[in-house]
Amino acid sequence: MEVRYPKVAGTYADPVESLALAFSSGWASGINSYLVVLVLGVADRLGSFGSIPDVLGRWEVLAVAAVLYAFEFVADKIPYVDSAWDVVSTAIRPLVGGVVGVLIAGDSASVDELVGGLVGGGSALASHSVKTGTRMAVNTVPEPFSNIGISVGEDVAVLAVVWFAIEHPYAAAAIAAVLLAAGLVLLWLAWRTVRRGWARFRAWRKRRAGRAGRAGRAGPVGAGEGSGLEQ
Template sequence: MLSAISLSAGLAWASGLRLYLTIALVGVCAAMGLVHLPPELAVLASPWVIGAAVVLAVIEFLADKIPAFDSLWDAIHTLIRIPAGALLAAAALGHADPSMQTLAALAGGTLAGTAHLTKAGSRVLINMSPEPLSNWIASIAEDVLMVVGLMLALFLPLVFLVLLISFLCFAGWVLPRLWRGVQGGWRGMATHMLGVEPLGSKHE
């Protein structure tokens, strides 16, 4: 049961960061016999699914390294990553009771959404900087974090679940700050472009 919960949570969380890479890695591990997936997820081991996921993962890897375009990519994938995380989380429980699968889908969507919004919000702030180096560093760090986290979910479930709780606590603290930072950044950009000073400012 611990492994099933870890698989469900791991797929949802990783999907919020890198959906296609998540499917590709889990599919390869299943095809090699390194992990046992429930029948509902057996399709992930299909060569066709793995091949398509690898192609999309490469496209996403490149898109995520382009400043500003990565935020557009994230915005579009808000409609993809969160539902996919919910579906994968529910399917990971196999033949569980329908009420448990519904609960898993809700929790999975929440996990995917939390990971996605944390990633997308931080990247918007980073993209407000004119130099691309910080963007590349953040993107590569996300790639590494997602791969390590998913491997822990597959092979060290207890460790992953403990770290996941820590991530959720961090996300609960940082998301409101990211939102305020993004709002402030957009207001600053609008003020600069329109040449209008914010309310309350005074001319020297």
């Protein structure tokens, strides 16, 4: 017979706290949705957190989340494979963020489930867009260490924010908002750098092609002059 810790009912009856938790978990879901489910599920089994929906602590949910996280852990650190994985996850991450938001709202009994889903799904879509765009920019650098470092940093941030949000939803939501804003700025700077680099590369190729064209036109003239002298 399975033994579960009793939950403290009403811990997150405050609708603002519920929305804060939905926002934090949504932001984290946009980065790594399977890790979010895994962290919330493990926390649900280890403690009496009334904020965490019971369904996330079920063994079958934890098992599926763990397997999928293992796949993402590897794929997310390989250049170009990570971008392909992000494209596949475009529908999955916001969906998971929305579902978690709906479950949190349903457990709180003080927030409409639609609102919880929109907050969770919206923040997940925003952070996923930042992650996808940033990774595409990083993949223009021909070395794998940037991907590995960024991926590990993302996992640590997701783990820290979600775990912190369980006990301190307001502070975690503020941290998630700052990280989202910082990600948007970083994405803008990264793509600005990529555009400048690409423009310089095209200008260099254009200059090189121009020199090659002038050399090609000068070659036959020189050859003709040489043949005239010989005659």
